[in-house]
Amino acid sequence: MFDEVLRSLLQQLMPLLPVLGPIAVMVVVLAVPMPGRGPRLLQSRDTWRGFKYAARRTVFERAGGRCEAAAFIAWGRCRAPASEADHVFPWSRRGPTVVSNGQALCRAHNRSKSNMRPPWWYVRCLERRRAAYFPAGASVRVLARMSEEDRAARAATPRRARR
Numbered sequence: 001m002f003d004e005v006l007r008s009l010l011q012q013l014m015p016l017l018p019v020l021g022p023i024a025v026m027v028v029v030l031a032v033p034m035p036g037r038g039p040r041l042l043q044s045r046d047t048w049r050g051f052k053y054a055a056r057r058t059v060f061e062r063a064g065g066r067c068e069a070a071a072f073i074a075w076g077r078c079r080a081p082a083s084e085a086d087h088v089f090p091w092s093r094r095g096p097t098v099v100s101n102g103q104a105l106c107r108a109h110n111r112s113k114s115n116m117r118p119p120w121w122y123v124r125c126l127e128r129r130r131a132a133y134f135p136a137g138a139s140v141r142v143l144a145r146m147s148e149e150d151r152a153a154r155a156a157t158p159r160r161a162r163r
């Protein structure tokens with residue numbers, strides 16, 4: 001019984017294969033993350049949940065205080081002022097709270113992104129937009145890993161400077 005249903009279903013789908021195949025491939029390709037930029041396999045969650053202190057200031061300053069999201073899917077740039085420092089690779093998916101994994105977003109864009117793991121084209125388009133407004137010398141590269149400098153900066157943050 002089940003076999004027959006499956007067989008007839010397959011027979012009906014067969015003629016659609018030339019259409020469904022490429023669509024399935026495209027969906028997979030669009031969802032792939034950019035290799036080498038996400039958290040390492042054994043990386044644990046950062047103990048710092050949100051951006052604060054100097055890291056938060058840097059994320060806002062290099063964005064000129066304006067939202068870094070695309071105005072439409074991957075085109076243009078949002079015109080709203082930034083109100084939140086967001087993790088490009090979400091904290092809940094082990095993205096660390098470091099400047100290289102941060103972006104300034106308006107409230108609406110931060111909400112719509114929620115904990116989506118960014119696909120490769122999201123990261124590529126963000127970096128391309130950034131080249132136009134980041135200050136000279138600031139790296140546009142997204143990297144969800146903690147560098148030795150990040151670690152050192154954290155350890156060196158004096159209590160008084162943690163405002």
Ligand SMILES: [Zn+2]
Pocket residue numbers: 067068069078079080105106107108109
């Ligand atoms: Zn926005």
